[in-house]
Structure formats: C-alpha cells, structure tokens
Amino acid sequence: MSDLRVAVLGVGIMGADHVSRLTSRISGATVTVVNDFITEKAEQIAAGIPGCRVIGDPLDAIADADVDAVVLATPGPTHDKQLLACLEHRKPVLCEKPLTTDVESSLEVVRREAELGTRLIQVGFMRRFDPEYMQLKSLLDAEEFGTPLVLHCVHRNPAVPPSFDSSMIVKDSLVHEVDVTRFLFDEEITSIQILRPAPNPGAPVGIQDPQIAIMRTASGKHVDVELFVTTGVGYEVRTELVGENGSAFIGLDVGLIRKGAPGTWGGQITPGFRERFGLAYDIEFQRWVDAVRAGAATGDYTDGPTAWDGYAAAAVCAAGVESLNSGDRVEVSMVDRAAIPGA
Ligand code: ISE
Numbered sequence: 001m002s003d004l005r006v007a008v009l010g011v012g013i014m015g016a017d018h019v020s021r022l023t024s025r026i027s028g029a030t031v032t033v034v035n036d037f038i039t040e041k042a043e044q045i046a047a048g049i050p051g052c053r054v055i056g057d058p059l060d061a062i063a064d065a066d067v068d069a070v071v072l073a074t075p076g077p078t079h080d081k082q083l084l085a086c087l088e089h090r091k092p093v094l095c096e097k098p099l100t101t102d103v104e105s106s107l108e109v110v111r112r113e114a115e116l117g118t119r120l121i122q123v124g125f126m127r128r129f130d131p132e133y134m135q136l137k138s139l140l141d142a143e144e145f146g147t148p149l150v151l152h153c154v155h156r157n158p159a160v161p162p163s164f165d166s167s168m169i170v171k172d173s174l175v176h177e178v179d180v181t182r183f184l185f186d187e188e189i190t191s192i193q194i195l196r197p198a199p200n201p202g203a204p205v206g207i208q209d210p211q212i213a214i215m216r217t218a219s220g221k222h223v224d225v226e227l228f229v230t231t232g233v234g235y236e237v238r239t240e241l242v243g244e245n246g247s248a249f250i251g252l253d254v255g256l257i258r259k260g261a262p263g264t265w266g267g268q269i270t271p272g273f274r275e276r277f278g279l280a281y282d283i284e285f286q287r288w289v290d291a292v293r294a295g296a297a298t299g300d301y302t303d304g305p306t307a308w309d310g311y312a313a314a315a316v317c318a319a320g321v322e323s324l325n326s327g328d329r330v331e332v333s334m335v336d337r338a339a340i341p342g343a
Contacts, residue, residue, distance in 0.1 A: 001028070001293055003028055003029055003030040004028055004029045004030070004068050004069055004289055004292055004293055005029075005030055005032040005033075005066055005067055005068045005069070006022055006029050006030065006031050006032065006033075006067070006068070006069050006070070006071060006289075007031075007032065007033035007034070007035065007055070007061045007062065007064065007067040007069075007070050007071070008022070008031055008033075008034050008035075008070075008071045008073065009034075009035045009036075009058045009061055009062075009070060009071065009072050009073065009074050009082065010035070010036055010072065010073035010074035010075070010096075011034050011035075011036045011041055011042055011045045011073070012036070012041075012073065013274075014073045014096060014274075015034075015036070015071070015073030015074075016045060017274055017281070018071050018073055018281075018285065019031055019034065019045055019049070021281060021282055021285055022071075022285065022289075023049055025282055025286075026282070026285050026286050026289055027286070027289075028289050028290065028293055029285075029289045030051070031049050031052050032051065032052060032053065032064075032066045032067060033052065033053055033054075033055050033061050033064055033066060033067050034046050034049075034052060034053075034054055034055075035054065035055050035056065035057075035058050035061040039054065039056060042054045053066070058074065058078065058082055058085075059081070059082070059085050062082065062085045062086055062089055062091055063085070063089050067091065068091070068092075068292070069091055069092040069093065069094075069292050069301075070082075070086050070091050070092070070093040070094070071093070071094050071096075072086075072093060072094070072095040072096060073096045076097075076098045076100070076101045077101050079095060079098065079099065079100045079101070080100040080101075080105040080106075080108070080109060083095060083099070083100070083109050083121060083307075084109065084112060086120060086121070087109075087112050087113055087116060087120060087121075090116070090118075090120065091120070092120045092121075092122075092292045092295060092301035092302070093120060093121055093122070094122045094123075094124060094284075094285070094288050095121060095122070095123055095124060095310070096124040097123055097124055097125060097175055097176075097179075097310065097313070098171065098175065098310065098313070098314060098317075099121075099123050099307060099310025099311060099313070099314060100310075100314065101171075101314075102314065102318070103311070103314045103315050103318050103333075106307075106310055106311040106314040106315075107311055107335065109121070109307055109310075109311070110307045110308055110310075110311045110340060110343050111340060111343075113307050113342075113343075114340050114341065114342035114343045115342075117342055118295075118299055118300070118301065119299075119300045119301060119302045119306060119307075120301050120302070121302065121306065121307040121310075122288055122291075122301075122302040122303070122304050122305060122306065123304075123305040123306065123307065123309055123310040123313075124284065124305075125176065125179040125180075125183075125304070125305045125309065125313075126277050126280045126281050126284050127176055127179065127180055127183075127237075127277065127280060128179070128180075128183050128280075128284075128304060128305060129280040129281070129283040129284040129287070129304070130277055130279070130280035130283075131279065131280075131283075132250035132251065133180065133183070133184075133239070133250065133280075135250075136184065136239070136241060136248055136250055137183065137184055139248060140184055140185075140241070140243075144243075144245070144246075145241065145242075145243025145244060145245050145246050145247070145248065146243050146244030146245035146246075147243060147244040148184070148185060148221065148241060148242075148243045148244075149221060149222070149242055149243055149244065150221065150222045150223070150224075150241070150242040151180075151181060151184065151185075151221070151222075151223040151224075151239065151240070151241055151242075152224055152239070152240040152242070153177045153180070153223065153224065153225040153226070153237075153238065153239050153240075154225070154226045154228075154236060154237065154238040154239075154251075155173055155174070155176065155177060155225060155226065155227050155228070155229075155236075155237055156226075156227075156228045156229070156231045156233070156234075156235065156236040156237075157173065157228075157229040157230070157231065157235055157272070157273075158230075158231055158232055158233055158234050158235060158271065158272070159229070159230060159232065160229045160230065162204070164207070164229065165206075165207065166206075166207055166208040166209070166211070166324060167321045167324060169207075169208070169209060169211050169227050169229055170194065170211070170213070170227075170317050170320040170321050170324060171317045171320075171321065173227055173229055174211075174213050174225060174227055174317065174320060175313050175317050176237075177213070177223070177225045178215070178312075178313045178316045178317060178320075179305065179309060179313050180239065181215060181217065181223050182309065182312060182313075183305075184241065185217055185219075185221055187217045187218045187219055187221075188217065188218050188312060188332070188334065189215045189216070189217055189218075189223075189312075189316045189332055190216055190217060190218050190331065190332055191215070191216045191319070191329050191330060191331050191332060192213060192214070192215045192216075192316060192319050192320045192323055192329070192330055192332065193213070193214045193323050193328065193329040193330070194211050194212070194213050194214075194320055194323045194324040194327075195211065195212040195213075195214065196208050196211060196324070196327070197210055197211075197212060200228070200230055200231075202230060202232060203230040204230070207230070208324070209227070209228060209229055209230050210226060210227055210228035210229075211227045211228075211324070212224065212225070212226055212227070213225040213227065213320065214329075215316070233269065234269035234270055234271060235270045235271060235272045235273055235275070235276050236251070236253065236270070237251050237253075237273075237276060238250070238251035238252070238253075239251055253270055253276060254267055255267050255268060255270075256268075284304060287303040287304065288302070288303060288304065290303065291303035307343070308337060308343050311334075312334060315332050315333060315334045316332050319331065319332045319333070
C-alpha cells in the first residue's frame with residue numbers, strides 16, 4: 001500500500017511537531033504539503049522534506065490532488081471553514097482541539113459529517129492515547145473498581161502565552177479533563193461550576209488563576225479539577241479515580257530518580273505538554289494514519305475522538321465559561337445524539 005500523502009496546515013509549535021513525528025516516527029505517511037499564514041515558516045519546514053510543497057491558501061491545500069488526508073494545527077477560529085472543506089473534498093482530517101470555537105459551528109460540522117455517512121473527522125484529544133490513561137480505561141472497562149464514583153484531577157502549566165485570558169483556562173486547558181471524563185466514564189457531563197479562589201499574585205493582572213472546576217455526569221458522578229496555569233514550576237497532569245472497590249492514580253510523572261551529586265537526589269521536572277504527552281501524540285498519529293489507510297475498506301477514517309466528542313467538549317466549555325462569569329452552577333445544553341443518525 002502506498003504512503004498516505006498528508007497536508008499539515010499550521011506549522012507553529014504544534015504543527016511543526018506533527019510534521020516531525022510524521023516524517024520521522026510514523027510509518028505509512030509522507031508530508032506532501034505544508035501551509036501556514038507565515039509563509040517563510042512553511043517554506044523553511046518544506047525545505048527539509050523531500051518532495052514537500054508549500055501551498056499558500058489552506059483551502060487549496062485541502063483540495064490539492066497530492067493530498068489524501070489533512071492535519072489541522074491552524075488557529076481555532078479557522079477550523080470550521082477548513083473542516084467543511086475537508087468534508088466537501090472527502091478528505092480525512094485530524095483536527096487539533098478545539099473542533100471549532102463555538103457550540104453552533106461544532107454542531108454544524110457534526111451534522112455535515114453525519115450527512116455523508118462516513119467518519120472523516122478525528123479530534124486531537126491526545127490524552128486518550130497516553131499509556132496511563134489507556135490502562136486506567138481498560139481497568140475501568142473490566143470493572144476492576146466496581147462502580148466508578150469520583151475523579152480528582154490536577155492540571156498545572158508552568159506558564160501560558162500572553163494571549164491567555166481566564167476563559168482560555170476553561171476552553172484550552174480544562175477541555176482536556178472534559179474529554180478525559182467523557183472517555184473514562186462513557187457518559188455526558190451535565191453540569192459544571194467554576195470556583196474562583198484567591199488568584200496567584202504571580203499571574204498576569206486580571207487572570208483568574210487558579211480555577212477549580214466541579215463537574216457532574218449524567219449518572220451523578222463527581223469530577224473536580226484544579227487548574228493552575230501560571231505555577232512557574234513545571235507541567236503536571238494527574239488524575240485519581242475513586243470507585244466502589246478501590247482507587248487508581250496516574251500522572252505521577254517522576255521518571256528516573258537519581259542519587260548523585262553529594263547529598264542530593266531527584267529527577268527532572270517535565271517542562272510542558274509536548275514532553276509529557278509526546279508518546280501519546282505518536283500513538284495517536286500512528287493509529288490515525290493506519291485507520292485512514294484502511295478507511296476505504298472499513299468506511300471509517302478515524303480511530304479516536306470524533307466530531308461528536310469535539311462538539312460535546314465545546315458545549316461543556318461554553319457552560320464552563322458562563323459559570324466562570326456568573327459563579328453559578330450551569331447546566332450543559334446539548335442536542336440529543338440519537339436525533340443525528342451517524343453522529
Ligand atoms: C494547551 O493548549 C494544551 O492543549 C495542553 O495540553 C494543556 O495542558 C494546556 O493547559 C493548554 O494550554
């Protein structure tokens with residue numbers, strides 16, 4: 001079978017990382033086209049890949065005859081147009097979160113894909129491919145903990161870009177725990193409340209950081225998340241599941257502990273999510289490439305979170321932002337999945 005010819009749209013930090021994994025660690029794929037709104041950046045990346053071209057317009061890149069599938073690492077506000085173009089040209093697409101930046105356009109994408117009767121859109125919630133999350137999910141599915149009851153999560157970043165505001169802590173960071181909750185518990189989140197503890201004096205002025213999110217699922221399970229994105233220390237993502245018959249903890253992320261220089265012991269602090277979830281991204285991409293190559297036979301070009309998962313995350317985050325502003329617990333408003341056959 002010939003290699004999958006991939007266009008990577010958006011070659012900022014994340015997109016460039018994806019180009020590098022596709023060209024060096026993933027089998028069965030070749031990057032044939034790159035695109036970025038900063039042309040020089042795209043040219044620089046293309047120059048390092050034999051046979052790779054720069055196409056200046058993202059919609060032309062999607063339509064190009066040398067492109068079988070698309071990776072979207074472009075800014076969120078451009079996703080809906082680009083996803084609809086992928087659907088129009090029947091090109092499988094792995095879209096970095098968010099699916100789109102608002103609930104309505106996410107739902108529109110879900111509907112348009114469902115009308116085609118083929119799954120073409122996968123959303124880049126990479127934690128589902130992290131070995132520890134996968135192991136926790138297998139134990140849950142094997143009912144090792146009896147009935148799962150509670151999830152306690154910690155999500156800390158050393159720092160965030162200057163463009164980050166308080167609502168982005170919900171839409172850009174908490175969105176991962178929203179997806180993890182739905183993945184682990186296999187049910188929708190029905191309400192969310194964001195608490196605003198005393199802010200970190202070291203956070204940029206006006207940013208509510210940390211935040212505490214409290215979510216409830218359809219069957220009444222409780223999820224709490226500490227979000228703290230200006231710790232100045234390191235990247236930490238921890239999850240503890242508590243069930244009827246015991247508990248499990250993942251994300252200790254200690255790696256090798258060395259006793260070395262006189263009188264010291266210790267290890268490395270993980271600096272960011274690209275390091276912490278590097279393996280998860282690799283597994284995600286390999287499974288996506290394999291699924292797309294098998295898609296003509298299976299009729300499904302995905303192996304992971306779907307457009308519906310992207311829509312559900314958008315709906316929970318929209319309720320989260322409302323709660324951040326009002327302080328109240330907010331019910332999540334979502335359409336009935338059964339009303340969209342194929343979603
Ligand atoms: C970032 O955009 C990500 O997606 C990371 O996975 C997340 O941990 C971080 O908080 C976000 O800012």
